[in-house]
Amino acid sequence: MALPYSKRLIELFLSPKNVGEIPDADAKATEGSPACGDMVQLFLKVDPETKRIMDVKFKSYGCASNIATASIVTELAKGKTLEEAKSISWKDAERELGGLPLTKIHCAVLAVDALHTAIENYEHQHGLLKEKTPTTPEIIIQRLKRVIDPRKGVDVMRAKTVKDVVVENGVATITLNLKQDEEFAQHLAQEIEERISPLWDIEKVEVKYS
């Protein structure tokens, strides 16, 4: 058989570990989008004293590599402290899987990104940031670059879906070049809200339509 996948990858694809959601998760992150063909959602339960990852679960929309790498990344992260988990890289995931085809590296990157974003979100929300930089529109734009416009398959900044970003008194206002009744508008607003609201000094995210 000449499938470019390792035995371990196929095993994990067929029976992935740590699948599911954590309803009372301490942090959560979503990376990718259905429009891109890959999406990982990751949930963390963290011990507030030791800052150790007590539980981690994931859900995945994507190909075999996506599912298998998400499984590996959750296994690697479980039991580690947040600091230790931060150093997990896609190369670790690739090594554990016994190699990945070149075109599938982005799957491993996606799963690792989801872990790192979840940790970052946790730090924002639990006062663990070393430097409390006030959120600027630039910081928000960086985060928006990870939100995909489902109509175009590229991020909302590149797709010019975002018209304007304003931060004022803990309120982030994002104006979209969209009508509120457009097919994907609600879904997009929700994704933007999830992406921006974890920032430590943001109390409210408002999505407006033009």
Next chain:
Amino acid sequence: MKVYLDNASTTVTDPRVVDLMLPVFTENYALPTSEFIHTPGQMVKDLVEGSRKSLAEFIGAKSIEIVFTSGGTESINLAIKGAALEHGIRGKHILTTAIENRAVLDSVRFLKRMGFDVEFIPVDREGFLDLEFLDKSVRKDTILVSVQTVNDEVGTIQPIEEIVKIVKEKNPDTLVHTDATYALGWLPFNVEGIGVDLASFTAHKLHGPKGIGALYIREGAKIAKIIDGGYAEFNMRGGTPNIPGIIGFKGALELVVSNEVERIRRLRDFLYKQIEKNITDTVLMGPKNFSKRHPANLNVSFKYVEGESIVLYLDMKGIAVISGSACFSRGLEPSYVITAMGHSHEDAHGSIRFSLGRFNSEEEVIYTIEVLKDVIKTLRDLSPLGGN
């Protein structure tokens, strides 16, 4: 159980066709290079001309209108580049659609680089070309219109007769080519009735061998030769012909019986009905009116799950299908056919093509449905988008 449902990519060569071909390797191996050839050559000549006559009769053409090639891709290249080379002085305008086979798209892209003016006729959500747009687009300098008879990914059957009529009314000098590689033997196809100038065929989508195709060139339609090297095939294609393939092509045509197409059509309909009955949140890709759809094609997108995972899972259970997911293209882009039809990337990623053939049984289809139900459920359990 092993279930092969990728017959639109290629079919198994029918063993009866292989039996016809074998003696051509070991006994009738000579080349009919000239009219006055030696006896071994004469015998092969008769065989080749028998095949040519057989294909000509099958499509309502004359023998002299059939040129054997190495396959559908070569036929399409010859038709499109040959037409452009021959008529490029008269005009540069070429019309086609964005959902054609790669051989068409790559050929017109090449011509565009050579200075031709290539325009794409839009298609609707079911893949049908916009006839009004076509009517408005044919110009005095339009030298070629190329539209497939049927799409192998989503099964859409184009109204080729009407297309030819529209084009010829606007400009009788415009050549019309149709890629009929997935139509031959599956759909009624008669060049006289349709009125096309050029039509590309292949044997391997019809349980014939790979490496053999043909181009119909209407008597009087002129195109340039693109493969030089001798006078073979009415001086339209140089090189040694694939004679075992030519003999196999005839064998494949002789095995076509219309009640078999009807049996496959019923099997396909059954597969779709069972998917609809057992799996929620699916999107049918291609025509909803099944009379305008290839009888062996089904293309369904499963919401909330991604195609490569479905394909791999089915493969583990012995079922071979393909997907329009980005993972299946070298460029990591979802199916250009489905996106050109105006569907979302997400629906393209979740699309699965089931294409049936002569050797699929009802038992296989029932097994496929059972496995598919489980696979979609398992993957939707895993999906952050839900579905179960």
